[in-house]
Amino acid sequence: PEAGRPALVPLPRFLAGPEAWRRRPGPLGLRVAPGEDVRPLASHLAGIALVAIAFPTFSDGRGYSAARLLRERLGFTGEIRAVGEVLLDQIELMRRCGFDSFSVGHEPTRRALAAGRSGAMRHHYQPVGTVPELPAGTRPWARLSPA
Known part of the structure; x- marks a missing residue:
């Protein structure tokens, strides 16, 4: 990897020998494939700079759950x-689940982001613990993102 950038190691490879990876110089990052369980990382997160969660197709939403587990339950x-393959209308939902950066392979989404469009939405039907939100209206689960 480039100097100062995390080496990205597949999750199963890291879990097979975490201490060896911790001894290497430089920041450490992990690649998580769809369906891989991130809970075994609980005792190793202090030394990890980046977790890259794969979305091979826009319709595979398992990565959302992995991000929420990492942020909300594992801290x-x-x-x-x-x-x-991240689509423009998924980015705001991904942010709510804990994602804070994106490597977008979907070309129309890349063009839209380059043009300044974000796909942001303010009204949500379910609360999350990863971003600040305000109650919205009379429905107990409705939330409003700050402007």
Whole structure:
């Protein structure tokens, strides 16, 4: 990897020998494939700078759950990156689940982002614990993102 950038190691490879990876110099990042369980990382998160979660197709939503587990249950404070076929209208939902960076492979989405469009939405039907939100209206679960 480039100097100062995390080496990205597949999750199963890291879990097979985490201490060896911790001894290497430089920041450490992990690649999580769809369906891989991130809970075994609980005792290792302090030394990890980046978790890159793969989205091989826009219709595979398992990465959303992995990001929420990392942020809300495991307390991961490092970077969580969505990698792959991410669509414009998914980006705001991904942010709500804990993603804070994106490596977008979907060309129309890349063009829209380059043009300044974000796909942002303010009204949500379910609360999350990863971003600040306000109750909205009389429905107990309705939320409003700050402007």
